[in-house]
Amino acid sequence: MGFYWEYIEKKMSFEEITQERKKQLKRISTIRNNRDIIVYAADYSKGQAPISILYEDLAPFNDQLSNLNGKAVDLILETPGGSGEVAEDIVKTLRNKYDNVSVIIPGWAKSAGTIIAMASDDILMDTTSALGPIDAQLTWQGKTFSADALLKGFEKIKREVDEKQFLNQAYIPILQGISPGELESAQNSLDFAKDLVRDWLISYKFKDWNVHSSTGEEVTSEEKRVRANEIATELCNHEKWKTHGKSLRIKDLEEMGLKINNYEDNNDLNDAISRYKALLNMSFDTNIFKVIETSDTQIYRHLNSEAPPQSDNDVLFAGIECGKCKYKNNIQINLDTAKPVKKGFKTISKDKSIICEQCSTNINLEGFINDVQAQTRKNVIL
Template identity: 35%
Template sequence: MSFKMPMPNQTPLYHAIHRDRYERQEFIREMEKATGRRILVYIANLSHPESAILREDIAPFCEIVASLDENSDVDLLLESPGGDPNAAETLVHTLLSRTRHLRVVVPQAAKSAATLISLAADEIMMSDTSELGPIDPQVSIPTTFGYQYRPAQAFLNGLELIKREHAGGQPLNPAYLPFLQGVDAALIDFCHKSIEHSKRLAVKWLSRSMFKNDVRAARKVAEQLSNIEKYPNHGTVIDHQEATRLGLKIHYRSFADPLWQAYWRLYTKYLVMMREKAGIKIFESSTSSIMI
């Protein structure tokens, strides 16, 4: 009697070792069939100190984008604390080169430069767990623990606080010395220019997507998202209601909605996997997968 059943292309041991990845990719393929849209995943481990958007992300992101046909309708499942706006710009250009309609899906947090990426979308899918943030960029700042990413505006605010205290005739607090080591005029200028660059990117992408050819409306939203009086904290939560009030095109789904539940189930697979394997970021599609 002959025995026939479909087998994976990979060898048995290799498939068993990477079974979680193949399970996720099969789930992605089933979702793509149901939605008629291609799905790309960029998930960063928010608790990892090296999770910021960097230029090193460009190559793996390009790998998953390469799996798209031209003029694809795309859902980008995005979670990131933000990072380098220049790197974010390249990620967006890479993605838009093959995209007809872009929807960014935010399961939990897309902050700072990740919010910038979301502004390039035609719409943003959010639920009750979702949050965007102000678009103040993060820059590499010298600290006693080496170079670390900090919000540019928070860094400038810290300098201003030290300046005010010292101007009153008080001696410099020794606690500020580690903060001031390595700080020079070039770094301060870079912070100011990074903030302005983020605003320009926001206007550029909003004019292309949610506010087509309406630069005035795009500029108004960009100014609000970069307003430190309105959003004084880098981690400020901009939920779906606040994002809608700002004028962004938000596709709200209740947590019980079947489509949102499918995306949430996919997201939790990455959440658990990243914690178990101490991963920093994962880039994945139905055919490609890179974890760093």
């Protein structure tokens, strides 16, 4: 029986799920010689939410990191990717604080998540885990696509013009919509990701690679540089991987020349990480779409609320956006004891929902309530 089903059968409350998550994080830390542990995880299934690595995640990430005081850290990472610049900031923050950084991938860490993994001393995965290509993504005319694909597309047009000595009229609208500056920006984005990965591999992943396992001969600085450049180039090879969402598993990464630790080889560690992954998925079954946490504290981001609830003693005020009409409904959340309802606000009904004032849609707030109770450690009065 799988862990997910085991926990479902127990019919655990959100608070119990949270406590069990913390228990498994502490287990992982103990098994890993009491290293600090921090989680940055997003729910892939909530694509309508800002699940990518974003600038606004830096403050909560740094907040959680400030609760830790060790010399080595494990980052549990689950992300579809996002901003390469923010990924760089996360890495610099971790590296400024810790002598040793490992990244644990229970599921997927794609794109900018892969960039972060390449800055670690050690990468831990299992046979189902995956990293991904690191080709930069650009948004143009409302569409997101690979910077590499854009540049190769324009190279194809250029070659066709050189060969046929005329321009296909179908290309004119495309060429009119892209400036030389945007092409240069696409190239810069590609170079940025590739250079980061190459430099980080040399500085961290390969810092203790001193002897060739096959020959026993010393590894030179030039050999480290060449290997790092080959791996960075391979990870940026959109022409090979075809899709930005391609899953690169342990075998794929080892074929590139990366050493990956399969945590399935350690039964206790595999059990703890697998249980944490199941509990994380159950936490995402609510309105929560992003979890940033340590073994003692946590910060959630959830759907519907436009901003963190504002507190007035044991009363919280929040703006809940209707998913249908986007109207913001102002609600009052009473904690532990009932309070008079402030003018202009409404309370949550006993079935854990509100009715949108504008379109009368029923908005389920069970996940939001669980989030509030987990963070405040108080009961929401319905």
